Amino acid sequence: MDKLHTKEVDTLFEAILKLETIDECYKFFEDACTIKEILDIAQRLKAAKMLTNGENYAVVSEETGMSTATISRVNKCLSYGGGGYKMILDRLEKSNG
Numbered sequence: 001m002d003k004l005h006t007k008e009v010d011t012l013f014e015a016i017l018k019l020e021t022i023d024e025c026y027k028f029f030e031d032a033c034t035i036k037e038i039l040d041i042a043q044r045l046k047a048a049k050m051l052t053n054g055e056n057y058a059v060v061s062e063e064t065g066m067s068t069a070t071i072s073r074v075n076k077c078l079s080y081g082g083g084g085y086k087m088i089l090d091r092l093e094k095s096n097g
Helices: 007-018 022-032 035-052 057-064 068-080 084-096
Strands: none
Touching: 022 035, 035 057, 035 068, 035 084, 057 068, 068 084
16 A cells, blocks of 8 residues: 555545535546546445445446456455445435435
């Protein structure tokens, strides 16, 4: 993780935390990322939610179009990662009621 923890990445995350609306997020991410990168991240979050809700790889793959290798990576992060998916899914659930 030392390669990830840089001043530039800190600045990126600080910038993301300054975004206040979904429209601002669209504006920033459309400038900073390709459409495919944005869709890939959104797809991984959807897969994480589905896996957390007990869906199997086949269902996740069919609904998202993701490869089982990518689904496996998301699942590995859910089981052994830093807890980022769980944290954000919990917060989204709380804010959506």
